[in-house]
Amino acid sequence: MTRFLQRVSRLVRHNHRTAVALVRRTACRPPPDHPTATGKQMSSLCKLFSSTNPAPSRLLLYRLKSSNTTRAKSKSPARKTSTRSKGPTPASVYQTISQLVEAEEKPAVDHASTQVLLAKDGSFARPVSSFDGSPDACRIAQESTSTPRAGETVFRAGDSERNPLQNSNLEDVSPIVHEITNIVRSEKSQLRMERRLEELDSVLSSDVVEKVLKRCFKVGHLALRFFNWVKERPNFCHTTEAYNVMIYIAGEAKDFDLMEKLVDEMDEEPCPRDVKTWTIIISKYGKAKQIGKAMRTFEAMKKSGCEVDIGVYEIMFRALCCANKPELAMEFYREMTSKNMAVKRNLYEMLMDCLAISGDAAAVRSVGLDMMKNAQVSESEVYTRILRSFCISRKTEEAQHLFEEIKKKNLLVDSDTYDILVKGFCRAGKMDKSVDIVKGLRQNSGVDSKLYGCLISGFLKKGDIEKALKLLQEMRESGCQPMVSTYTEMIQRLFRSDGYQKACELSEEMLRNGIKPDIVAITAMVAGYVQNNKISEAWKVFETTKQNGMRPTRKAYTVFINELCKVSKPLEALKLLEEMINSMINPKDGVFHLVISSLTKIGELEKARNVEKICRSSRLYCLEEEPACQSSCHQFLDHEHEVSSFSPKQDEQDMKSVKTTTFSNADLKEVHRIISSYTEWCSIQEVLESSAICFTPELVEAVLRSSQRQSRAALQLFSWIGRKTGYTHTAEAYNMAIKLAGSAKDFKHMRHLFREMRRSDLAITPNTWTIMIAQYGQAGLTQMALDAFKEMKKDGYEPYGSTYKYLIVFLCGKKGRKTDEAIKIFQEMIRAGHMPDKEMLDIYLSCLCESKQLVDAQRSLKNLCRRGFTAQVGYSLLVKSLCRAGRIEEALKAADDMELLGCTRDQYVYGSIVHALLREGRLDEALDKVETMKRAGISQTTHIHTSLIVHFCKEKKIAEAMKIFKKMKDDGCEATVVTYSALIRGFMNMGMVTDAWNIFRRMKLKGPYPDFVTYSMFMACLCKSGRSEDALQLIHEMLESGIIPSAINFREVFHGLNREGKQHLARNVLETKWRLKRERMISL
Structure with a gap:
């Protein structure tokens, strides 16, 4: 501590600002016993604390106070009495600084000794005070026992030299907060916000910053920029509250990398985590169902000494129930009750639903009894709630037994109870029992609109529209008015099943009966009109939402945009996307990518680039870097552009490499027309030279991107343009040319372009190498891909995560497989800090299982899980890989081991096992697994239905396959390309060629496209x-x-x-x- 004081006093004489920074950086560390200060040190410290604002003084005072407390605790109780010293002792540093801080923050009332200066703008400037005598003991005690808040420094925006004193009790900060918020939220360009903030002549404090961030939580990327700009201001440190707000914003955006980075920053700064910090982190992990990280954070919170209150337990409890972790949820429930925490009613209900889904009926009843005893809920309500849990989880037999028990106990059975039971039977597909219940009620007490609605919904989900329409007519005749939800579901199903006219009649009937459509009904009608190519009617209906005082939701906008893109109306979708953004509703990335892809397909590349630019600016992580640090064009693209040779979404990924538009679509279309109209290059060149087309690097790049069929002409154009005077190709254009040559398997020309790029002194990046590696791998030339990878590292380039991914994927492929090399590269990738995605890990584990290297597969998976990879996903992929390799018994064992590790057998695990059993011809065992799924409350997926169709087509049982296909549609499962392909193969094997062609033409007409x-x-x-x-x-x-x-x-x-x-x-x-x-x- 003595050395620390000496260093501070030395720095004050040479560099005042560095001294303040030193105090800030070290003030919250555990200090040793404080010493006394020499006269020279006290002189320097007096200079420090009389010439700056109170924040550094408070921090150092806090450190010395903590030292005093530590020293007092270390003394023995027997040595409480002290002997009088023989002479006067020097003043302690703690006592002297207390005087300085008190005088600095609380100026004396005597106006002769204290003069408050008023700045030109009317704000308070620093008071000048005189220090005489010893301070009031009560004031010192009060100051010394209060923990300082990092970030108390007050500064003026745009002025790092002045630090005027601000008293929150004297000044209302609302106008300042409002003004700054308007600047932040109205930001359009990357530099504008920072420039306007610099020019702002207002006082900023930690309180102002916190309130601005709270008002900007819906525009997280802008809030982050403001947060980072404030952090870089001299003599300022964010408070815990400000960090909490930013962590919350990052968590809401599911940007967990940023969230963890902010938490690390808190640990580095003198900014301790509080209960709210821990709670936010746990809550965001829980909402994202990242249970492993949530549990680790919970344990870290307990170890940190922070008190875990009931709110944190409730957040963890909800997360475990939503993630379907009944065993862990029960452990938390028992721990909460053992700590005498009051468990709320909704938590009991969540736990019962979770337990019912797992099939533990006894545990559901046990929790219900606890709910009755502890939450003081009546027996009738508890039994009704247990019934609801059984019905939600499709445990119809348990629900039936419980309903009989309720009637025997003479408990209350009202319309809500019957609603729950009928919905449960409908959800499980047992429509006969639902109809019997309704018939019995009709004879006794009558049926209301809700019960009719449940039955109609059940028949619609089964695909039986005729019965649903009969029930609707019966409902009208009995005097029951259909609810808006019933009309909505009927209209939606009719639109989808070519019942356009009937759907329109029902919508008119709904309006005639005085039933006002809600936003869900309007969204269903809009989607139906678009599906039937009635775009103008769809817009009219959509506009009625605003006329009726309703505001379209994100779901409404998303559905409308999706349907417009499906019917090839991307310009209409773009118009709607702009309206959505102007309404302050943030579209998800999937919506942006769909619009970009649709615009690209019709050649509207300029509009697609503009949408891509908006998409980038809306992402929270895009603006993490300091705005002042503007990287060059190629550096930015190196990190954004991903090689799309392996990905089917080529157009979407290729768009990521485009930044600005400096050409017209008319020029692009004209170039395409020219290069596709002639076979010889001399003719193409002659027409191009006589045209008025203005070639730019962006236009050349766009031509290359969209000329896969005419790649020879496009590459000749690339070479011809590059020889023109005053024109220079960009690195991005060379990358696209290399990719185009490789996709045509013209590897000689691909290498020529690479050497030419190097001679031109253009920036060769890891992305360039990745493109070449991917092209070699795509062609099965894995040894050449490996050689390129080694050459890349030899030249000093650091591989990207995508470089490792594509190399490993192609090394694991059937063509040119090199399993041992794939294992080495995979281990190198993990050591480099890159995590595999789901697609890559699936291919890698399948390769190891097929190569009979199961030990390596299990070791790799365990290593990944230790590094944070989700165990549920990882072990599901291992089961799938074993099934794909035909090792069914080991797959079943791996599925059993999953449950021991806290994972569950989900629909993907069951789908893999069923598919493997069917491939081996073990139909009965596969059907047993399907029944087990049903008992566990897991619905059949498209994967399982498709596997059954493939099996029956292989066995030439086409009638059985068609039954499964019809059942699949009744269950609401959407057929995929694989499903239709299996039917085509089945019809061809049976010699039913006409039927095969009908299926194929249906795919081309209605999708999914072959x-x-x-x-x-x-x-x-x-x-x-x-x-x-x-x-x-x-x-x-x-x-x-x-x-x-x-x-x-x-x-x-x-x-x-x-x-x-x-x-x-x-x-x-x-x-x-x-x-x-x-x-x-x-x-x-």
């Missing part, structure tokens, strides 16, 4: 059945759809036509293949 795998499968089936001419037609359809056929596709059709004696058509196949190769490759 992909490369579907085309390839259908082509192979047609060739096998002697219909190779139809397969040739599919090749041309693929090319028209923008899908490039593979060499295998051409070979199958060529051999099929030769077998059928159609040699002239076979030559046509070869000509098409060669023409496509000439259009794509430049190195021929």
Whole structure:
């Protein structure tokens, strides 16, 4: 401590600001016993504390006070009495600083000795005080026992030199908060906010900053910029409350990296966490169902010595129930009751629902009895609530027994009880029992609108619209008025099932009956109109929300935008997106990406870039860096641009590499027209030279991105433009050219472009290397991909996470598999601090299981879980990988081990096991697993239905497959490309070619659109059945759809036509293949 005081006194004489910073940095550390100060030290300290604001003084005072307390506690009780000293003792540093702080913060009333100066703008300036005599003992005690708040420094925005004193009791900060909030919230460009804040002539304090942040929680990225700008102001330190607000904002945005970074900053600053900090962190992890992190934070809170109150227990309890962790939730419940904490009624209800889903009926009843005893709830209410839990979890047998028990006990059975029971049977698909209950009620006491609504909803979910309409008519005849929710569900189902006219009639009937549609009903009608290409009617209905005083919700905007993009109306969707943003409703990333993709497909690249720019600015993490530190264009793109060779969403990912628009769509379309109209480059060049097109790097990049079919001409254009005087290609354009050459398997030209890029002194980044590695891997040239990876590291480039991902994915592929190398690269990736995503880990574990390296798979998974990877996802992928490798018994054992680790068998685990059993022909065991799923309250997924369809098609039981397909639609499961592909294969195996074509045409008309795998499968089936001419037609359809056929596709059709004696058509196949190769490759 003596050395610390000497250092402070030395710094005061040379650098006053550094002395203040030193006091701030060290004031909250555990201090040793304070010493006495020499006269020289006291002179320097007096200079420090009489010339600055009170905050550093309070911090050092707090440190010395803590030292005093520590010293007092260490003394023995037997030594309480003290002997009188023989001479006077020097004043303690603590006592002297107390005088200085008291005089600084509480100026004397004597106006002769204290003069308060008024600044030019009317604010209070620093008072000048005289220090005489010893301070009031009560004042010193009061000051010394109060814990300082970091960040008490008050400063004027835009002026780092002046530090005027602000008294919150004398000044209302609301006008300042309002003014700053307007500046922050109205921000449009990256530098404008900071510039305006610098120019603002207002006093800022920690209280003002905290209130501004609270008012900006809906614009988190702007709040973060303001938070960081304030943090960089001299002599300012954020308070715990300000950090709490920012942690809350980051948690709401699910930006957990930022949230953890803010917590680390708190630990580095003299800014201790309080109960609210811990509570916010636990709450946000819990809401995101990151139970492992929430539990670790809870344990860390207990170890920190912070008191864990009932609010924290309730947050953890809710998180565990929502994440379906009944065992952990029961442990928390027992701990709460053992601590005599009052458990609220809603927590009892959540726990009962969670236990019912797990199938523990005895535990549900036990918790219900506790609820009756502790929460003072009547027996009738408790039994009704238990019934509700059983019905929610589809435990209909337990619900039926409990209902009989309720009637035997003569407990209250009202309309709500019947509603719960009928809904439960409808949810479980047992419509006959639901109808019987309603019939019995109709004969006795009558049926209300809610019960009719439950029945109609149940039939609609089963897909039985005719019965639902009959019930609706019966409802009208009995004098019951249908509810708005009943009308909404009927209208929605009719629109989806080609009942457009009937849906319109019901909507008119609803209005005639005086029933005012809510926002859900309006959203359903809007979606129906768009699905039937009635765009103008959809807009009219949507506008009625504003006319009727309703405000469209985020869900309403999202549904409308999705439907517009589905029917290829992206410009209408863009208009709606702009309206959504202007209404201060933040769209999710998925909405942005859908609009960007749709605009790109129709060639509106300029508008797509603008949407991408808005999407970036709305993300919380995009503006974490200091605005003053503007990175160069290529540095920004290196981190944002992801290689899209492996991803199916190519257009969306490619858009990430575009920053600004310096060309028109008309120019882009004209270039495409020219390069697709001529086969020889000399003709293309002649037309281009005579045109008035103004080529920019962005235009060239856009041409390359959208010219996969005509890649040869696009690359020749790239080379021709690069030789023009005054023109220079950008690094991004070279990256796109390298990618285009690699996708055409023109690796010679790809390497030529890389060398040319290096000679041009352009910035070669890890992203450039990643593109080349991905192209080699895509072609199965994994050794060349490995060589490029080694060369990349040898040249000093640090691989990105995407570099590791693509290399490992292709090393684990069927073509060019190198399992040992994949393991080494995976371990290197983990050591470098990169975590795999779900897609990559799935492929990696499958490779290890198929290569019989189960020990390595388990070791890798355990290592990942220790580093924070979700155990539930990880072990589900392990089960899936074992099933894919045909190791069913080990998969079943792994599924059992999951439960021991606190994970659950979810629908994905069951889906993997069922699929594996069916692939081995073990139908009965697979059906047993499906029944087990039902008993556990887990509904069948599209995956399981599709697996059953694949099995029955393989066994040539097409009727059974169609029954499963119908049941799948009745259960509300959406068929995927895989489902329809399985049906096409099944019909082809049965010789039902016409039915196969009908399914295929239905896919092209209504979606999901056939992909490369579907085309390839259908082509192979047609060739096998002697219909190779139809397969040739599919090749041309693929090319028209923008899908490039593979060499295998051409070979199958060529051999099929030769077998059928159609040699002239076979030559046509070869000509098409060669023409496509000439259009794509430049190195021929």
